[in-house]
Amino acid sequence: MQVSFACQHCERKIEVVFSGEPVSVVCCPDCRKTFTVMRPTIAEEILIDWENEALFQKIRADQTQTNNSSLTALVIQVVELLTWRDKGDGQVEAIRAMREWLLENESVSSIAELIHVADKRRRFRK
Known part of the structure; x- marks a missing residue:
């Protein structure tokens, strides 16, 4: 150029x-x-930057949608488990479902770490 x-x-x-x-x-x-x-910026370079940004935003939006769907499914499952008419097993199952979801999604790593620590303590006490 x-x-x-x-x-x-x-x-x-x-x-x-x-x-x-x-x-x-x-x-x-x-x-x-x-x-x-x-060096002056060429229109093609600007276009590529915009295309990359648009792709990044689309991936981010898709991930957010997936996370929202997963969280909605978890909430429904927990509500169903908590409304069981039994001897309290639904509450235990709801807690297990929440733990599994947190570990699978690693949405909050500190919570996942606390769950691992709590599980280790329970196993150690038995």
């Missing part, structure tokens, strides 16, 4: 050729002033 501009001091036309680097340092042949020139 070739770029040209007029020297700010002597008005001489200066040409810069960019091969791959984004920045180039040039010196005016007449007045010896030094300039740092950045």
